[in-house]
Amino acid sequence: MEEKIYKAVFVGIIKPDDDERTVNEYLDELVFLSETAGLTPDRKFVQKLERPEGATYIRSGKLDEIALYCKENEISYVIFDDELTGIQQRNIEKTIENCAVIDRTSLILEIFAQRAKTSYAKVQVELAKYNYLLPRLAGMWSHLERQRGGFGTRGGMGETQIEIDRRIVKEKISKLKEQLSKIDKQMSVQRSGRGQLVRISLVGYTNVGKSTLMNLLAKSDVFAENKLFATLDTTVRKVVIENCPFLLSDTVGFIRKLPTQLVEAFKSTLDEVREADILMHVVDISHPDFEEQIRIVEKTLGDLGCAEKPSMIIFNKVDAYRWVEKAEDDLTPSTRENVPLNDLIHTWMTKLGQDCLFISATEKTNIDNLKKVLYNRVRELHVQKYPYNDFLFQHYEEENIQEENI
Numbered sequence: 001m002e003e004k005i006y007k008a009v010f011v012g013i014i015k016p017d018d019d020e021r022t023v024n025e026y027l028d029e030l031v032f033l034s035e036t037a038g039l040t041p042d043r044k045f046v047q048k049l050e051r052p053e054g055a056t057y058i059r060s061g062k063l064d065e066i067a068l069y070c071k072e073n074e075i076s077y078v079i080f081d082d083e084l085t086g087i088q089q090r091n092i093e094k095t096i097e098n099c100a101v102i103d104r105t106s107l108i109l110e111i112f113a114q115r116a117k118t119s120y121a122k123v124q125v126e127l128a129k130y131n132y133l134l135p136r137l138a139g140m141w142s143h144l145e146r147q148r149g150g151f152g153t154r155g156g157m158g159e160t161q162i163e164i165d166r167r168i169v170k171e172k173i174s175k176l177k178e179q180l181s182k183i184d185k186q187m188s189v190q191r192s193g194r195g196q197l198v199r200i201s202l203v204g205y206t207n208v209g210k211s212t213l214m215n216l217l218a219k220s221d222v223f224a225e226n227k228l229f230a231t232l233d234t235t236v237r238k239v240v241i242e243n244c245p246f247l248l249s250d251t252v253g254f255i256r257k258l259p260t261q262l263v264e265a266f267k268s269t270l271d272e273v274r275e276a277d278i279l280m281h282v283v284d285i286s287h288p289d290f291e292e293q294i295r296i297v298e299k300t301l302g303d304l305g306c307a308e309k310p311s312m313i314i315f316n317k318v319d320a321y322r323w324v325e326k327a328e329d330d331l332t333p334s335t336r337e338n339v340p341l342n343d344l345i346h347t348w349m350t351k352l353g354q355d356c357l358f359i360s361a362t363e364k365t366n367i368d369n370l371k372k373v374l375y376n377r378v379r380e381l382h383v384q385k386y387p388y389n390d391f392l393f394q395h396y397e398e399e400n401i402q403e404e405n406i
Contacts, residue, residue, distance in 0.1 A: 008039040008077040009070065013058060014048045023081075025289050026256060030081050030104060032207075037111050039077060043069070056095070057088045067096045075099055079107055082257070086136035105132060105259040112262065120183050127176040128261040134169050137162055184271075197238070198246040198378045198385065201276035203301065205293040206253025208284040209316040211235075212361040214250040217371075234272050241375045244382075249276065254300045256292075263303070270304055277381055279311040285344070285358070286320035288337065312355040312377070314370070315348070319360040 012027045014020055023046065031041045047062045056063055057080060070078060077100045084092070084103040092101045102110075109129055116122045202210040214220065218237035236249045249272040273279065281297060283290050294313075301307055321341045341358075349356050357373060359366045 005040050006038070006076040007042045007074065008034045008079055009042050009066065009075050010034070010044045010079050010081065011058065011066065012044070012046050012081040013052060014046060016050060022289070022292070026081055029256065030079060030107070033104070033107050033111065034077070034079060037107060037114065042073065042075060052082065053088075055087065056091045057082070057084060060095075063092065063095050070096055070099050077102060080104065083259075089136070104257055105261070108255070108259055108262065120180075123176055123179050123183070125262075127173060127180065128259065130169050130173050130176065131261040132259065134166065134173070137165050137169070196382075196385070198278070198381050199249065199272075199276045200246055200278045200280055200374070200378070201249045201251060201273045202280050202282055203251065203273055203297060204253060204282035205284065205287075205297055206255050208253065208282045208287075208293075209361050210250050210253065210282045213280075213282060213314070213316065213359075214248060216361050216364065216367065217374075218248055236272070241371050241378075244375050244378050246374075246378045246382075249273075254297050256296055258300070263300075273301070273304060273306055276306075276309065277385070278377060279306065279309050281311055281313045283313060283315050284317050285315040285341075286317040286322065310381075312357070312373070313348075313352060315345075315356070315358045316361055318358050318365060319363045 010027050010030050012023055012030075014023050024044075027044050027046070031044070034041055045062065045066055047058050049058070053059060058066075066078060069075070078092070078096055080101075080103045082103065083105045084101075089101055089103075093099075109125065109132060112121075112125045112128070116125045202214060204210055214235065214237065218239045220235075220237050234249055234251045236247055239246055239248045251270060251272055279301070281294075283294055287293060298307070301309075318341060321344075323340055324338050325340075345358050354373065357366065357370050359370055361367075
C-alpha cells in the first residue's frame with residue numbers, strides 16, 4: 001500500500017524592522033521542522049506587514065491566495081512561522097478549508113511527541129501540549145473527555161462545555177505535574193549518587209552535532225540523525241581521557257522561538273545543564289546563520305540561570321564549511337559566505353582564546369586536541385572541587401557505571 005503524502009505550505013511575514021534574509025532563514029528552518037515531522041514541503045508564502053493582522057495574522061487577499069493554492073494543489077497543512085492565537089487560527093480555518101492550520105509551536109510539539117521515548121519525556125511533552133491547549137479551548141476543540149487527551153477537532157461548544165473542558169485540562173495538567181515531581185525526585189537521587197566526578201554538559205542549537213560528539217568521546221551509541229530534535233532524553237555517559245574520568249551529558253537542543261510551554265516542561269531535564277561544572281557549547285560553523293544561533297543559545301542559558309557557568313565553545317562541522325572568494329574589485333562588505341575558514345578561526349580564537357576549538361566530529365578532525373583541552377580543564381576543576389581526592393588521577397581504575405537515559 002502506497003504511503004500517503006501530506007504536503008505543507010509555510011507562511012511568514014516581514015515587518016519593517018525585520019531583515020528579509022533572516023525571515024527567509026526562519027522559514028527554511030520551519031521547512032526542515034516539517035520534514036522532521038514527516039511532511040512534504042511544497043511552497044513558502046511571505047507578506048510584508050506593519051504588524052500581524054489581529055483577526056487573521058495576514059491580510060485577506062494573501063489568505064485567499066493561499067486558500068486557492070491549497071485547493072488546487074491538494075495541500076494538507078498550512079504552517080505559520082509565528083504562534084497563532086485561537087481567534088486567528090479559527091478565522092484562518094474558515095477561509096482555508098480542508099487543511100490543518102497550525103503554527104510553529106504546534107509543529108514543534110508534534111515533533112517532540114514523536115521523538116519522546118522515555119516515560120519522563122512523554123510526560124513532559126504531554127504537559128507542554130496541555131499548557132498550549134488551555135488558552136485555545138474556546139471554539140476550537142470538541143469535548144476532551146471523549147478525545148482522551150488528544151487534540152480534538154473544531155466544533156461549536158456552549159459556555160458550559162468550554163468550562164468543563166477547561167476543568168478537564170487543568171486537572172490533567174495538575175496530575176502531569178505530580179508525575180514529573182515524583183520523577184524529578186528519583187532523578188535527583190540518581191545525580192547525587194554519581195560520586196565525586198566533574199560534570200560536563202553538551203549544549204547548543206538543535207542539529208549541530210552534539211550527539212555525534214557524545215558518541216565519539218564516550219564511545220557510545222546515542223541516537224544521532226540529521227534532523228531537528230533527534231535527542232530529547234538527556235543521556236549521561238562516563239568518559240575517560242587517559243586517567244581522567246568525568247561525566248558527559250547530552251541534552252535537548254535549543255531553537256529559535258522555542259515554545260515557552262516546552263521550556264517550562266523541560267526545565268527538569270535541563271537540570272543537567274544547571275548542575276554541570278562546565279558547558280560545552282557546540283556550534284555548527286557550516287550553518288550560514290551560526291552567529292544568530294549562538295546568541296539564541298546564550299539567551300536560553302541566561303534564562304536558565306547558567307550564563308556565568310564556566311564554558312567552552314566548540315565549532316563543529318568544519319568539513320562542511322563553504323565560502324566563495326570575492327573578486328578583487330568587489331567593494332561590498334564581507335559576509336559569512338565569503339570569509340575563509342582560517343580567517344574565521346583566527347577571529348574567534350583571538351576573541352575567546354583557549355576556550356575555543358574547531359573540530360569535525362564526523363571526520364574526527366582536531367579531536368585529539370579537544371581531548372587534551374578537556375583533560376586539562378577537568379583535572380584542574382577536580383582538584384579545586386575535591387582537593388582530598390587526588391588519588392583519582394594517580395590510581396584510577398575504570399568502573400562499570402550504567403548508562404543513564406533520563
